[in-house]
Amino acid sequence: MYPAPSVIYFTTLTGLGFGLLAWLGFGYPDVIGKTAFFLYLLGYGFAVGGLFASTYHLANPKNARKAFSQWRTSWLSREAVLSVAALVIVAPHAFAQVFLGGSVPALGWLGAVACIGAVFTTSMIYAQLKTVPSWATPATPLLFLGYAAAGGALFSGQVVMAAILLVFVGIAQLGSWQLGGELFAEAGASLETATGLQGLGSVRQLEPPHSGTNYLLKEMVFQVGRKHAEKLRWIGGGLAFILPVVLLLLLPPHFLTLAIAAGSHVAGVLAIRWLFFAEAKHVVSLYYGK
Amino acid sequence: MTALPKTCQKKLGLVIDLDTCVGCHACVVNCKEWNTSNYGAPLSDTDAYGANPVGTFLNRVHSYEVTPAEGPAQTVHFPKSCLHCEDAPCVSVCPTGASYKRSEDGIVLVNEDDCMGCGLCAWACPYGARELDALAGVMKKCTLCVDRIYNENIPEEDRVPACVRTCPAGARHFGDLGDPESDVSKLVAARGGVDLMPEMETRPVNKYLPPRKKDELTKGEALAPKSTEPKGFLAWLDKALEAL
Ligand code: SF4
Ligand code: SF4
Numbered sequence: 001m002y003p004a005p006s007v008i009y010f011t012t013l014t015g016l017g018f019g020l021l022a023w024l025g026f027g028y029p030d031v032i033g034k035t036a037f038f039l040y041l042l043g044y045g046f047a048v049g050g051l052f053a054s055t056y057h058l059a060n061p062k063n064a065r066k067a068f069s070q071w072r073t074s075w076l077s078r079e080a081v082l083s084v085a086a087l088v089i090v091a092p093h094a095f096a097q098v099f100l101g102g103s104v105p106a107l108g109w110l111g112a113v114a115c116i117g118a119v120f121t122t123s124m125i126y127a128q129l130k131t132v133p134s135w136a137t138p139a140t141p142l143l144f145l146g147y148a149a150a151g152g153a154l155f156s157g158q159v160v161m162a163a164i165l166l167v168f169v170g171i172a173q174l175g176s177w178q179l180g181g182e183l184f185a186e187a188g189a190s191l192e193t194a195t196g197l198q199g200l201g202s203v204r205q206l207e208p209p210h211s212g213t214n215y216l217l218k219e220m221v222f223q224v225g226r227k228h229a230e231k232l233r234w235i236g237g238g239l240a241f242i243l244p245v246v247l248l249l250l251l252p253p254h255f256l257t258l259a260i261a262a263g264s265h266v267a268g269v270l271a272i273r274w275l276f277f278a279e280a281k282h283v284v285s286l287y288y289g290k
Numbered sequence: 291m292t293a294l295p296k297t298c299q300k301k302l303g304l305v306i307d308l309d310t311c312v313g314c315h316a317c318v319v320n321c322k323e324w325n326t327s328n329y330g331a332p333l334s335d336t337d338a339y340g341a342n343p344v345g346t347f348l349n350r351v352h353s354y355e356v357t358p359a360e361g362p363a364q365t366v367h368f369p370k371s372c373l374h375c376e377d378a379p380c381v382s383v384c385p386t387g388a389s390y391k392r393s394e395d396g397i398v399l400v401n402e403d404d405c406m407g408c409g410l411c412a413w414a415c416p417y418g419a420r421e422l423d424a425l426a427g428v429m430k431k432c433t434l435c436v437d438r439i440y441n442e443n444i445p446e447e448d449r450v451p452a453c454v455r456t457c458p459a460g461a462r463h464f465g466d467l468g469d470p471e472s473d474v475s476k477l478v479a480a481r482g483g484v485d486l487m488p489e490m491e492t493r494p495v496n497k498y499l500p501p502r503k504k505d506e507l508t509k510g511e512a513l514a515p516k517s518t519e520p521k522g523f524l525a526w527l528d529k530a531l532e533a534l
Contacts, residue, residue: 001413059407059427066386066404073293076410077385128383130490131416188489189416191354195368196484196498197308201358206365209318209350212343215421219409283487284418287352287370 001132002222003277010054012273014083014122015144016266017047018115019152021090024097025112027105029156036097042155044087044094047118051083075128079121086114119148132280133187139176146172147269154244154262163248166265170241173272177233180279189283205289220282221290232275240268294381295393301468302395302434303374303495304454305477309502310461313353313367317453317462321349321371321432324452328437330402331426346423348372348432349453356501366501369462371453372419372432373486373494374398380411380420380431388429396468396495397436402428416490439464467495 020043024031031039055061068084070077090111093104123144126135150165191205192198244261251257325348326333335345349371357363374391378398381389388404389411391397400411405428412420412429420431435451438444448455454462465474474497477483483497520528 057408059409059422060405061407063386063388063404063406066388067406067408070385070387073382074385076383076408080385125383125410129413130379131414189487193489194416194487195354195366196486196500197354197356197366199500200364201356203354203356203366205352206355207353209352209370210347214344215346215412215424216418219412219422220418282413283416283490287418 001277001280001282002219003274004057006053006056007277008270008273010050011122012269013046013050013053015119015148016151016155017043017050018086018118019148020155021047021086022112022115023152023156025090025093025108025115027108028158032097032101039156040094040098047087075121075124079118079125082114082118082121086111086118089114119144131283133183134180134280137183143172143176151265151269154265157258159248159253163245166241166245170237184281189286191286194286208288216284217288221285221288222278223290224278226279229275229279232271236268236271236275239264240272294378294391298393298396298468300395300466301495302397303467305463305474305483305497305499306369307461307499308366308368309499310459311367311369312459313351314458315351316456316458317369318347318349318351320452320456322347324435329433331423331428333430334423334425336424346421346430348430364501370417372398373417373496374434375492375494377491377493379414379492383410383414397434399433399436400429400431405429416487416492467497
């Protein structure tokens with residue numbers, strides 16, 4: 001799949017933003033005043049920035065508001081509804097913490113649940129697609145939720161929690177890389193089943209249907225990333241997990257330590273998200289002999 | 291709406307005969323011609339006369355080579371357009387309600403006034419049947435020529451999809467696949483029509499008829515040679531050449 005910057009920023013930033021807002025909604029850490037202001041600014045900034053980035057993926061954004069209408073059937077629509085709901089529900093709690101020195105725990109909790117829902121529905125946009133077998137697995141929502149929890153903990157300055165979660169999510173990501181390669185073959189689609197010619201023999205492409213490129217090839221038959229996958233995994237994993245964990249465990253929990261660990265984490269997650277898209281193989285590529 | 295209809299009164303669709311298709315791409319051209327000037331936004335081209343032409347098409351013809359375990363390989367031309375799936379994943383993923391399947395005839399359509407061009411439906415389709423138009427920014431797909439098949443302003447013989455009307459080889463058939471007595475259903479039954487990528491669980495309405503078995507020469511079928519000795523001019527040539 002083509003790793004469009006808009007969807008990479010969308011999934012990464014909303015994950016971080018809603019992860020952070022969820023922690024704050026649950027009251028971890030229970031902050032007020034300036035600290036609260038700074039943390040909510042980050043949380044809302046990431047979440048809104050990510051949602052804004054997603055609109056760059058739309059070829060016809062003037063109809064974007066219609067995306068709120070099909071929540072009964074569409075995961076993308078549910079994502080839109082829950083994202084906005086989460087931002088709205090957390091707001092009074094945030095306002096109370098920042099400006100009134102109090103809190104509205106009920107709304108905080110409800111908002112936190114909506115934040116988790118927003119991350120989950122985001123992951124289901126990808127996990128629902130049978131056509132991309134490496135996405136169509138429970139690992140997708142688990143990892144999206146894991147990244148949000150770990151990133152949120154890191155940005156909210158919960159050192160121990162962040163370190164534990166980073167280790168767990170890092171291991172889960174490693175496991176999913178190990179097993180993910182098999183998923184395409186396990187889905188059972190081949191050029192033979194795609195053409196219905198399995199009874200006649202083995203099939204290969206003789207001539208593509210068009211001499212130039214097209215939307216399908218650009219969007220769904222992206223193959224550039226696979227070459228460098230190994231290297232990028234190391235870079236992504238190192239930045240997202242290893243460096244932050246080492247920093248958190250070895251250095252005193254100073255603001256600067258946290259800032260460097262968080263920055264490294266974001267860069268790593270962006271690289272890993274790039275791979276999530278670039279490495280994913282869509283079954284339509286079979287028709288093009290790829 | 292993006293909910294799929296529970297049942298469809300008809301299942302209009304195509305039956306494509308891979309035995310007969312000669313790979314001429316006439317259906318591709320006529321599809322583009324009809325659909326660029328009728329339903330919805332035109333099918334745009336970019337750099338149409340330049341070095342890298344790219345354009346939107348609703349129907350494309352691939353060409354494959356099939357090699358059996360024994361015997362010679364065979365070329366199969368393979369037209370592909372929307373299969374108007376019964377469990378169309380493209381419809382249920384659509385967030386805006388632009389994509390829908392009609393309960394009266396099973397045709398899967400995009401209401402372009404609602405489409406936001408997110409491309410998710412194209413990702414959900416296993417067959418590459420949807421292309422986002424680069425200029426209009428809305429999703430384009432085969433409409434089964436919904437603006438021809440019920441159109442009383444055109445002669446009756448033209449009330450079939452443009453690809454079916456134009457196919458010079460008669461490789462494309464249109465009809466109600468929900469009616470077991472229809473010509474297309476009988477054709478599918480007689481020829482063992484198949485679904486593409488059944489493992490994707492889309493239950494396509496369109497069916498493909500695999501190429502028929504080719505005749506094979508078996509031992510003893512060939513006539514014995516009638517003459518062994520050359521006669522007439524060839525006999526003279528034979529002798530003359532030998533004398534050289
Ligand atoms: S062929 Fe693709 S576009 Fe057509 S109904 Fe099936 S999934 Fe949808
Ligand atoms: S591109 Fe249009 S039709 Fe397709 S899922 Fe998005 S809004 Fe729906």
